[in-house]
Amino acid sequence: MSGLGEHSLTTLELALEWQSPQARHQERYLARRVNLWRDVFPPGFKEALLGKAVGDTVEKTYQPGEAIPDHDPKLIHRVPRSRFQRRTVGGRVIEPARGRFYPRGILGDMLGVYPQDSRPGRIIELDASNMVVDLNHPLAGFPLTLRATILDLADKATETGGRLTCWLEEIADSGPGMQRRHGRPTSFDLQNGLRRLDETEDTLFYAAPRIIGHVDAQAGAFLEQTYADSLSSLPSGAKVLDLMSSVLSHIPEHLDLHVTGLGLNLEEMEANPRLADRVVHDLNAAPKLPFPDKSFDAVTCSLSIEYLTSPQAVIAECARVLRPGGMLLVGISSRWFPTKAVRMWMDLHEFERIGLVLEYFQTLPALTDLRTVSIRNWWRPEDDPHIDQTLTSDPVCVVMGTVQD
Template sequence: MKRLDMDCLAAISFEIRWSSPEALHREHFMARKANMWRDIFPAGMKEVLMGQPAGGESIISYQPGQAVPPRSRQDVLSTRTQNFMPREFLGRKVEPARGRFYPRGMLAGAGFFSTDMRPCRITSLDERELWVDCAHPLSDCNVEIKARVEDLAAKECETGGRMNHWMEEILGSGPGMQARAGDAPTEFAHDHGFERNDSTDDARFYSSPRFIDHIDARAREFLAGEYARELQPDMKVLDLMSSVTSHLPQDMQLQVTGLGMNPEEMQANPVLDSHVIQDLNLYQELPFNDESHDAVLCSLSVEYLTSPWAIAREVARVLRPGGIFMVGFSNRWFPPKVVRLWQELHEFERCGFVLDLLLQTGSFKDLESISIRNWWRPDDDPHIAQTRVSDPVYVVKGRRV
């Protein structure tokens, strides 16, 4: 049996678990071509992986500052608010907000180069002064890492190439940004945050059916798998902002109602038992009784809501106690109808935004965020020529109290 050694190239899936005061978090990442001789792994990880066969796995827990750079006294600084150098995005200036992340180059007056794209977080501000945290978002967190050897291949003659620092690849690209900065909510809402490029009647935009998949087949499989973790046979499920695909597990007997904009799409959806036409940007009240559903799903659509907090409150109303609300999304959307705020946010800040929707209702517990990134795109996918990487999948979920 082939085992992992220095002469191998390995596919290794990582699952990183950490927690914030408001939620649990799981980050899944595929190291698709790990070079055991060249690449950098967190302390102790390479040693426990060596000798493992395909399917072998190991779990190591790390204290704050071990898996990611530790916090230092220089990471927290204060500067004058006027040192924030706003840049234009989608035709408007980006203004500072508490809890949000920005490139350090936007604080050029505080000693950073204007080209510095490393993230920093504004932890507090007023008209005169703002405080910034430049530490890694996970620097204060305990982190558990499970590594599983998925596949092994012999390495060709070593003549150079890229060296991967896998924790920088996985944890240096956003994980941690979902969490709040302290106890206060992040200031997501702003005056123009829910404007869209196309503000005309949504009914006109969605009048023609679109029989398309919004994410690739592997990403759809992952999304359905996350939903399957919480669903049970015979549950009464509301598929919010539904279309031709509900991303539900195929072998589960569910009672599914779709609520969406296009009747032809929902009529073609094989899992829907019934459907309702409603524009949630015009009418936020859901046409269902209190505590009438076991689960509510919103797949690949939350980015189009102009009154998302109102919709979250309505979801809480129609869920039974103990019912689950799950929101899945990726990094693809219809540009005319996506709200401005969604485009401003880092992908992991979007997880924080959706968590905030649930938190602000005061009606959800057991909150969790999940990210799944860097898997292979299926070979028969129409976009394989543009990228061999599968679409990322993010899920935020909470249980009705």
């Protein structure tokens, strides 16, 4: 084919970029079976794609209101707190909290809202009697940059009907924007929410080694790629701490780095060839890291932060052991041990979890240049043992920050 046309089917890697007052954000999303004849894009984007070939990239920036409805004060409502429809999920009663998102249907009786409405609404103010609810899109009011890279291209068979997809809605209506604060820090339940179903000593739970990965191979590759984008700037021989380490560090093999693993199971860490040093240490029993100040050029924590019962103390320790200019990278996904994850983690939308980690980072003024990356909707590898349950790869998100010089 000479280029993308009205009668083409294509696969696009979409990247939506935006900036909140707290951080820079990138949301990557695989758009499958894109049909230019039928599907919907923001103004001018389809026209920019026409004629492009595999490997080409198209990018457009949209001001507030051009691609997503602009912020509308009429979508902010004051309603009695008593109208919040408390529900029990997994034995936990869902309570209202300032700054949190909830399905609109449980936020009360408002014009245009019905009980089954699952679109997000945010409680932006809350007192003993009332709550102020914002029903605007989480990205309303922000400039957005949308980029598409063409991954493949084919002629489609003649067709007269079928699915119509609005691709900006696909990428933007499923969580992006929910990781930002609304002014003040979000009221995450850091007192009760850090309890777990299983409060026995973690050394007992992790005594038996688990020689397995905790996300599928595609998700693991994306986590490694995201780490590489930051760690590749480190000098040869730079020291990296792999926090809550296990069989896989997701730290790129091609980088010349001295990696120290800190985890709970020595056998798991011994099976990890990326580690040069191994330290057994229980962070929930003793959040203080057994290293001097300014010992490392980077700290990574992969797929484990949901198990920390004193996460702010551990993040503060990460900042302490990082040299000026050092980086902290926390990778998260959608799979964990449910009895050992803190209760609050399971109550949150996946993008609110990114916001929770950002809140941990923002308690430390030393951590600057905050960034987040989310990667979703890729194909799960065909040989993955969970392919029968879902064809979609595990989502991956990384929260990053840099210690001030």
